[in-house]
Amino acid sequence: MEPGNQTQFPKFILLGLSEEIELQPLLFGLFLSMYLVTFTGNMLIILAITTDSHLHTPMYFFLSNLSFADICFTSTTVPKMLMNIQMQTKRITYEDCITQMYFFMLFGALDNFLLAVMAYDRFVAICHPLHYMVIMNPRSCGLLLLATWVLALVDSLLNGLMALRLSFCTESEISHFFCELNQVIQLACSDTFLNDLVMYLATGFLGVVPLSGILFSYTKIVSSILKISSAGGKYKAFSTCGSHLSVVSLFYGTGLGVYLSSAAIESSRATAITSVMYTVATPMLNPFIYSLRNKDIKQALRKPFS
Template identity: 80%
Template sequence: MKPENQTQISQFILLGLSEEAEIQPLLFGLFLSMYLVTFTGNLLIILAIIKNSHLHTPMYFFLSNLSFADICFTSTTVPKMLLNIQMQNKVITYEECISQIFFFMIFGGLDHFLLTVMAYDRFVAICHPLHYTIIMNHKFCCLLLLASWLLLVLDSLLHVLMILRLSFCTELEISHFFCEFNQVIQLACSDTFLNALVMYFATGLLGIIPLSGILFSYSKIVSSILKISSADGKYKAFSTCGSHLSVVSLFYGTSLGVYLSSAATPNSRAPAIVSVMYTVVTPMLNPFIYSLRNNDIKQGLRTLLN
């Protein structure tokens, strides 16, 4: 069969999490509630950090950017899903799909990078406390953030340009609630070897390296904490990175779950259901983790709400 040229493709079909009509109102209410909680919770974290001068430190600077990334990360997928459920329409246009992939990769990658930078911040604070203000100065923090944005925009742009060169067949159904990169590639009729090569290289560069940085930072942190003689001192040192460690475990744990479910059942909706954890649930829980475990954030939120 002769493949269609990609310029003739106008839309994809998002099969979503379920095709059962009676479940759609439940899914709409559930995802609308989670999206509103995610948006409100992360926005409150950002406003609390901006409003309170005692939160103007590197750790909370990166936390505010993480909250912003979580809002945008969720906003790339959930509003379109809600609109499709409400309109009883599963169509996403070709342009919307490409745009969704582009922004999803940027803000998903930004989560990875910010968690890595925050791990490094905790490493410097615990292992080199006397040099903390010198190393983690405002200029250096902004430079780290700018470098993350620049690298991720270039990476996402490269992937999108690689997709634009592909030709697609008439079978354009995506077993997901958003345009997931791998599933879009699998719909192509033309050769996708170069796309796969770039994807694996980018995954190694932008996935494994940040994770290695987190593991390295926490290995040094644990080593330094164990050298502290008093139990109270160990508790205080560990409590400064407890929230971040919880978020890292949640984020990478759910991402690993998506990978394993995709490998086990590549043609089912299981990956889509599991991906809800890291695309919706994790961004929703992050504000609660930081506000419940962090006294500075609690005080900042009280000041903001009062």
């Protein structure tokens, strides 16, 4: 293909998960159901936390923000895929692709940092219970939330601006159901060295720093729990962070699984299928994990329906 000006040829083709016509209604129904469950479940979590005064604590404050980030994270990709299936088109404009890529990175990074902040919250609650309300005061919680937004904005803005400097061929095919940064960079007709460098540095930062904070927090938490003499005390201490630990395991487990599978499998289509786990399945399962493992959330959810 001849290289073209990206303003004259602002078209990408999203190949999606499958090109088989008979599978399209099944994929539409499946992803519509998953999206509705994700949206409804996370909205119920937010509603329960905002309406129940007993849940106006730092832990649930960050949980409500995580649910909001999950809704936005899924909304950046699934509605466009559903619209493409329904309208039987695979095209996405250059502007829409860049916008989708920017918000996907923004809310993905926000999820990442919020999980680290929630791990720190559990560390303070279990390791320094007498100073918990002093350390995790409303001002500190607000600053921590602001820091997660700033870091996520910087990461997505940096990668987004770097993508704007690239030029693309007349019509580029993306073997995915959304505009994923790495695949978009690979399709560029111009030099991508700086883009690759920035992407790998940002990915390394997002992968290492929050995960290191989570591992450090839980190392201290486990150490403190083991020092508790009674079995009931150990169970009570661990139950306060059980839901968060489950979500962390699911988020990083699926993300690592996608990374390892993409390294082992040459097919971009197979990578797109496995990426469904962390882009759609994880945000959908988070509300179930918190509502099933947390009696406070269950009680708050019962009130509107009682």
